[in-house]
Amino acid sequence: MNRLTVTEKIIAAKVSLGIRWSDVAAKVGLSKEWVTSACLGQMTLSMEQAQVVAEIFGLTEEEARWLTVTPYKGSLPTAVPTDPLIYRFYEMINVYGTTFKALIHEEFGDGIMSAIDFKMHLQRENDPNGDRVRIVMSGKFLPYKQY
Amino acid sequence: MNRLTVTEKIIAAKVSLGIRWSDVAAKVGLSKEWVTSACLGQMTLSMEQAQVVAEIFGLTEEEARWLTVTPYKGSLPTAVPTDPLIYRFYEMINVYGTTFKALIHEEFGDGIMSAIDFKMHLQRENDPNGDRVRIVMSGKFLPYKQY
Amino acid sequence: MNRLTVTEKIIAAKVSLGIRWSDVAAKVGLSKEWVTSACLGQMTLSMEQAQVVAEIFGLTEEEARWLTVTPYKGSLPTAVPTDPLIYRFYEMINVYGTTFKALIHEEFGDGIMSAIDFKMHLQRENDPNGDRVRIVMSGKFLPYKQY
Amino acid sequence: MNRLTVTEKIIAAKVSLGIRWSDVAAKVGLSKEWVTSACLGQMTLSMEQAQVVAEIFGLTEEEARWLTVTPYKGSLPTAVPTDPLIYRFYEMINVYGTTFKALIHEEFGDGIMSAIDFKMHLQRENDPNGDRVRIVMSGKFLPYKQY
Amino acid sequence: MNRLTVTEKIIAAKVSLGIRWSDVAAKVGLSKEWVTSACLGQMTLSMEQAQVVAEIFGLTEEEARWLTVTPYKGSLPTAVPTDPLIYRFYEMINVYGTTFKALIHEEFGDGIMSAIDFKMHLQRENDPNGDRVRIVMSGKFLPYKQY
Amino acid sequence: MNRLTVTEKIIAAKVSLGIRWSDVAAKVGLSKEWVTSACLGQMTLSMEQAQVVAEIFGLTEEEARWLTVTPYKGSLPTAVPTDPLIYRFYEMINVYGTTFKALIHEEFGDGIMSAIDFKMHLQRENDPNGDRVRIVMSGKFLPYKQY
Amino acid sequence: MNRLTVTEKIIAAKVSLGIRWSDVAAKVGLSKEWVTSACLGQMTLSMEQAQVVAEIFGLTEEEARWLTVTPYKGSLPTAVPTDPLIYRFYEMINVYGTTFKALIHEEFGDGIMSAIDFKMHLQRENDPNGDRVRIVMSGKFLPYKQY
Amino acid sequence: MNRLTVTEKIIAAKVSLGIRWSDVAAKVGLSKEWVTSACLGQMTLSMEQAQVVAEIFGLTEEEARWLTVTPYKGSLPTAVPTDPLIYRFYEMINVYGTTFKALIHEEFGDGIMSAIDFKMHLQRENDPNGDRVRIVMSGKFLPYKQY
Amino acid sequence: MNRLTVTEKIIAAKVSLGIRWSDVAAKVGLSKEWVTSACLGQMTLSMEQAQVVAEIFGLTEEEARWLTVTPYKGSLPTAVPTDPLIYRFYEMINVYGTTFKALIHEEFGDGIMSAIDFKMHLQRENDPNGDRVRIVMSGKFLPYKQY
Amino acid sequence: MNRLTVTEKIIAAKVSLGIRWSDVAAKVGLSKEWVTSACLGQMTLSMEQAQVVAEIFGLTEEEARWLTVTPYKGSLPTAVPTDPLIYRFYEMINVYGTTFKALIHEEFGDGIMSAIDFKMHLQRENDPNGDRVRIVMSGKFLPYKQY
Structure with a gap:
């Protein structure tokens, strides 16, 4: 398990659950911009924030803990983005x-x-x-x- | 002569003359963001605008004409910028x-x-x-x- | 599960079933160009369209849902294509x-x-x-x- | 002198003269698409066509001759274009x-x-x-x- | 399953069976150059040819079918080959x-x-x-x- | 002066003179394949061969001498050729x-x-x-x- | 003229004059680390500092002025350095x-x-x-x- | 199993256990800088040191042995780091x-x-x-x- | 199974067994340089040599056979090595x-x-x-x- | 003037003069390997050695001085050499x-x-x-x- 697998689980859970990022942000109590980037593996949550996110997406205790570890940042697969x-x-x-x-x-x-x-x-x-x-x-x- | 040589002449003239981009923009009558990018070889001026720019930087008639040609855009020397x-x-x-x-x-x-x-x-x-x-x-x- | 795995399942199912893209498009009711690119992971379907595609290729409810998520686009494995x-x-x-x-x-x-x-x-x-x-x-x- | 220097001379002359590619094409007697790509160094002209182009842009006999040599093709400076x-x-x-x-x-x-x-x-x-x-x-x- | 997995299965089966490409080609009834490239995932076989290849290498019906799908070509892992x-x-x-x-x-x-x-x-x-x-x-x- | 400048002079002279590579090869007394690659800066000539080539293309004594120096080979400007x-x-x-x-x-x-x-x-x-x-x-x- | 040509002139002058960077720094009155990087085209000098540097290396008024312009930074010719x-x-x-x-x-x-x-x-x-x-x-x- | 899988196991165990690198270093008896880089797969431990690390992170005998093999170094996934x-x-x-x-x-x-x-x-x-x-x-x- | 998986099995077995490459070479009866490169997936062994290597590292008959297939060479993961x-x-x-x-x-x-x-x-x-x-x-x- | 221009002058002079690297080395009094790499811009000579080299190749006082400056090393034009x-x-x-x-x-x-x-x-x-x-x-x- 690493941060990437947690990110992928969050993304997959979001598709299943049909939640919006802005609703996730509202529950965490911060802006949608910061919370989305944290859920996408770019920012570091506090343990309390991680618990909120874990509950929303059904993460385990161990997975929640990964959200509190500063990730290796960079969200794009190529130097020049193709999207x-x-x-x-x-x-x-x-x-x-x-x-x-x-x-x-x-x-x-x-x-x-x-x-x-x-x-x-x-x-x-x-x-x-x-x-x-x-x-x-x-x-x-x-x-x-x-x- | 090509657009790049005109851009370089503008930049060098700006250093000699000690002018500010915002003053150039004021004379052209558009925002400083658009005018600067045009002077840096990224946008296309009308002949009237080009005349104003040419007068400020001491460009020849021929050089002014290049400012009205749509340039090959991209202002950075490397795919991942070093600056x-x-x-x-x-x-x-x-x-x-x-x-x-x-x-x-x-x-x-x-x-x-x-x-x-x-x-x-x-x-x-x-x-x-x-x-x-x-x-x-x-x-x-x-x-x-x-x- | 992510969009890529759904795309791969569609491609494999198409080989098994021996269907043509133009027939898939006819069932969806749009052009073959748009529908093929959507099935190949480049476009976003509505839930109704996704149901049609899911039925053709035998996708699960969850997989169908992925077809309605805007994908990270770019269908080529290298910057200069080899095919x-x-x-x-x-x-x-x-x-x-x-x-x-x-x-x-x-x-x-x-x-x-x-x-x-x-x-x-x-x-x-x-x-x-x-x-x-x-x-x-x-x-x-x-x-x-x-x- | 090589094909590239001839291409650059043509482009610079076009800016000075204010000619349109479609007019150049009409004089050569072929489509604007083919003629433009030839003038931009991607196609090979016959000697007669080269004379027409040379006259339009004021090329020397030697420069005209270069238009009849099959060029090393590829008109873009980078593998992924920036323009x-x-x-x-x-x-x-x-x-x-x-x-x-x-x-x-x-x-x-x-x-x-x-x-x-x-x-x-x-x-x-x-x-x-x-x-x-x-x-x-x-x-x-x-x-x-x-x- | 995709064409690559079929190619890898063929290569592994060839090592196990100790067959020569020229013998495979003789059974298919075409040149060794074309048949080898097809087995290595670069050409498209007819269903009859695919059956012959499938029998030689012990492929399933589904795997044989993949041989009849035009592959994404390019057999080298890097732009400049290392072998x-x-x-x-x-x-x-x-x-x-x-x-x-x-x-x-x-x-x-x-x-x-x-x-x-x-x-x-x-x-x-x-x-x-x-x-x-x-x-x-x-x-x-x-x-x-x-x- | 270096080998590249000599190569460019040969190519430019060939355009002016309208000579064929096969005629150059005949005068040198070797195959057109080898002689062309030597003139294009990829092979090393003997002094006698270099004199023949120099006479054909009007090279100076110094330029001829460069043809006898083993060149840094590689005739293509990019790793993946664009032509x-x-x-x-x-x-x-x-x-x-x-x-x-x-x-x-x-x-x-x-x-x-x-x-x-x-x-x-x-x-x-x-x-x-x-x-x-x-x-x-x-x-x-x-x-x-x-x- | 641009910052690069000024940098090259400084480097060439330093070789001719046999000066040490630490002596240049002492005259400017700052650390040798900052002053060297400024002379190598990475930092921006005030006009007074630029005058001191200009006098040491024999720069013109115009060249001195370039030292006061914030440069496009990045001192290495390749992404992975070869030195x-x-x-x-x-x-x-x-x-x-x-x-x-x-x-x-x-x-x-x-x-x-x-x-x-x-x-x-x-x-x-x-x-x-x-x-x-x-x-x-x-x-x-x-x-x-x-x- | 290879060194990379051991590194990943160490990193995951550290998240589970909530240990600090400086505490790991103290147990090994060396600086935190060296010990961290060793745990991250860049340095070679002696068998005694590897045992200490194995005990901390719950590694098997076989995994501990991998820590004593000089690794293929380089800890970054891209030539220009994105983090x-x-x-x-x-x-x-x-x-x-x-x-x-x-x-x-x-x-x-x-x-x-x-x-x-x-x-x-x-x-x-x-x-x-x-x-x-x-x-x-x-x-x-x-x-x-x-x- | 392919040559790479056999190479990885050999490397892992060597760590478990604590054998030296020079001892492996002595048993094969060739230089340590050649034998090591063969075990690392760069050279082709005869069936007899493969049997010796298989016995040392506990390879199956099938794995031994892979050692006799000429591999796709190149042992480094990046064009410019990081180690x-x-x-x-x-x-x-x-x-x-x-x-x-x-x-x-x-x-x-x-x-x-x-x-x-x-x-x-x-x-x-x-x-x-x-x-x-x-x-x-x-x-x-x-x-x-x-x- | 920079080290590269001095290197190019040495190489051109060597072609004109028809000297061997081993003779240059003998005059400098060091191995042919070290002296050649120094003349090719990769090593730093003392002033006395630079004088010897300058005399052989007809360099000016200024050019000789450049030989005593530690160069930016790396003699190849591409990351993967083409020669x-x-x-x-x-x-x-x-x-x-x-x-x-x-x-x-x-x-x-x-x-x-x-x-x-x-x-x-x-x-x-x-x-x-x-x-x-x-x-x-x-x-x-x-x-x-x-x-």
Whole structure:
């Protein structure tokens, strides 16, 4: 047993049970973005949170424990993703990556936008021309320091 | 001469002149995000916009014309980016990619968030624990249709 | 159990039963192109469609349910396909890719031909010099917009 | 001097002159698809055709001669294309590749759709929901034979 | 069950039974080159041929049926083969590939040597300095046509 | 100056002069296969042979000398070739590689077909269904020995 | 002109002048580790620091200005480094990477050791069995937070 | 059974038992860095040490024996690591690799810092701005010698 | 069952039995280098030799037979090896490869050192500064011939 | 100017002058193996040695100085070498790599054969069946130590 087998069990149980990620998140008491990534094997739950998740998906005590172990992260099977939805995000970096870089450095100087001290929120944006996906990302700016 | 040489000339001129991308954008009359990516060789300008950019950076008539040709896009030299700032965005996809996928499908069904009918806005978020970079992305949801 | 195991079960059942994809499509009531790609794990069926497919191939209730979950797409085991039939399509892109790009931009301006709002139709073209495969693809043009 | 330098000269001349590929094709007297790919370094012209192209783009006698030499084909800089328009075609293979394979074998048996004895035609399809790109491909079916 | 498991069963049965490929070919009534590649999962047999092969290797009815399904081709586990015997063929292409190209175009014009309408024959060449492997390949020349 | 620049000069001179490889070979007094590969930077000429080649293509004394230096071999720009003609040979290895291996080991035992003590001959095969390319390869069998 | 050409000019000037990095650092007034990485194109100098560096290496005003532009980082030509000294660091990650991960998570929980808020110091360690290289790295621990 | 299955059993047992690596190390009597890497399949234990580890994790005699066999090292599943914590170390090499090289050669001449005669120590550094991870590495300098 | 499963059984049996490769070689009556590589799945044994190996490691009749089948060679899981001991050999080629090439061509002319008609011998070299590994390789020189 | 341009100048000068590496080595007073690798850009010369080399190849004072700078090592253009002579060494590692590993660990325990404290000697071995290349490698064994 490892984290991957627990992730796969959660995904399979979700299909059987027909639950929504946002309902899982509501029971855990955190955002749907963080909880989904935790259930998909990318974040570390506390023992209490793991118990909630275990109950929802019918995990054993041992499986729940795996949810509290920091996983080896990276959810994609290939360096360049093949799934069209996920590829579009990769394409944004390919097309806009140097723009992100230019504008962040112009505003903040040398450093990065943290992917750790980071939050994101995903929601529907109603639009008469077809609804839109809106993603708001917020990450702490971390400056390179001289020493 | 090709688009790449024009892009490099723009970048070098910007260093010499000490101009800001946001000032360039103001003169063009569009967002700083779109204008920067156009100057970095990723978008196509109209002849009028190209003239404005050419005047700012001292481009020739011929060079301005290249700005109106749709470029071969992709601004990164390697499939997995090496630059720490740009890599963080790649990491977000690696860690959150399947989460994006799960939540968008839960909300919208099968389809993608467009990277073409797409806008993004990048700004500073003041925070006592250190300022944050805030990026808002909005892309039309495009459903797969049956036929 | 995951989508891949369901796909493999469908393929194996098809060999046992000696059914044709076009017959499966007729029962589902959609084109053979869309139905085949769905059975091969690339599209999402409605529960009703999934029941039809399940009955044809002898799938369990649980397996049918997997057909209604949006799959992680990408049907090829390697970035450059090794199968000669599939490679020929890759070769068309290698040889004609920049031509597609030049002609579509000439006709429509900057943007893409959608692979989502997309249909294709494949048929036999009788020809005295040897029959031909005819593929018609139709995808909505999506323009990049300025903002 | 080699074919690549001639291709680059043609592309640069086209930007200066503001000519359309379809006009070039009309002067050569062949389809816009074939002529564009030839000008982009993928096909071989006869000496007469090369003269026409040379006159349009102001090529020297020596450069024209290069157009009559069979080129080393492959127009893309990377195995997985980064340009969004071209990537969409790669994605179609990734998503529909096994479907192409299944349906062609179902109709024709073991073999391939030729990418050599091959024609394609690209045109605008008017549509009230937004115009569409329509591509018709026709390739001879080549059966594997036993021996 | 899939074609790969049938291929592996054939290979294992061949080791147990100590049969030669040329004997298998004689029973099928075709060349040893074609029959071996079919048994190794690269070609498609008719039902009659599959029965012969099934009897030789002790395959079930279901397994025999898999031999009649066109396989996903490509017999090598890596893009650059590691096995010394197979690598030598890859090396021939690396060293002689541009020579093949130059001489075939000189003789035939633009086009390819078909790998589908293709036969090959492999035999021992007695030589006092050490016997030699002689391989004769014959593939139809397919010209690119203008349209 | 290095071997590559000499190779490129030879190729460019051949285009200007309109010479055939088989005529070059006749003047050198060896097969067209070997001479072409030497001119394309894959084989090493003697000084006398290099003088002949130099005279044909108008090379300087220094350039001729480079033809006598053993080159770093490998004539293809990518691990998997993109040119359709050259790719077909790669495909033959992908489809028939394990067949080559099985049949050579069946006939000769463990070892390889040499790519060094190797000759090949390429010719036109007239055929009413379309002429064919015929390639005969002959390579010494080299057995692995125990020690 | 771009940052790379400035880096190359600095490296070439250093060879001509026979200066030591530690002396350059002393004049800039920062650690030798930070200053060397800045001169090698990885960090961003202030205009005052850039002037000092420009004077040492004989850079023009324009070149000095490039030192103040945040560079596209990544100093290695290949994903897996070929240089033996640099490879050893890559090997440490290959052998000890999961150990770093296990021990940091055991001590700190889920998060990372920052490579931005990061310092390192490299010095000689005298040892009778042969002197040793001692590297001290210090990076802020950044915890993943729930939201 | 092989070393990998033993490593996985150790990791799973550690999750069940809730033990800390530093406690395992204390029982073995060596540093936590070395012992963790040994348990993760990168180092070779003596039979006595293996017995201690076996007792802690409930390994069989046979499994303990595997701990005494030198393993095939390399703990990462991909050439460029995807896990954010481990990637940061890769990034340090990407950004600082040429700096490491420049400074070590300046101090020691041509040679390397050994990754074999190597020790490392990882500890918490208390800091009011947030605690830091401190890693001290010490490796023997090995000079290239002339011969 | 295939050769790989037999190799794994031999390796596992060797750990259980605590045998040395040199003892296995002595029983087979050949060098430890050749016998080890055969047991590791790289060489082909005669039936008599296979029986000896089978008896040592407790293989079945069927497993022994697999040792007499020429294997698909290549013992490394990745193109660039990750194991430090094996990587050092790869590094020697990276650093000394062009030197090997220059010196062998200087001495022998164009051709290669055979890796088939090849022997190697590995032994300990006592040295007061630390013992050394001594490897002697001997391979027949195979000249490229003109034809 | 950088080390690569100096290496290329040395190689070009060697072709012009028709000198042998062994004569260069004799003048430098070291082995032909070390001197050749230094001239090919892989080792670092002292100023006195650099002067000798500079005089032989007609290098300037500045170019000689580059020979005394430790180079970024790695002499091969691709991860898997394409040149047949160099590939054979790569093949030896692929076929014999795990054998090297097994036998060195059997004799010495866990550790590596150094590629730094390393010498090699290459010579002709006369043999009536065709002369052989003999390479003797000697590298210090470096044990992993526990701490």
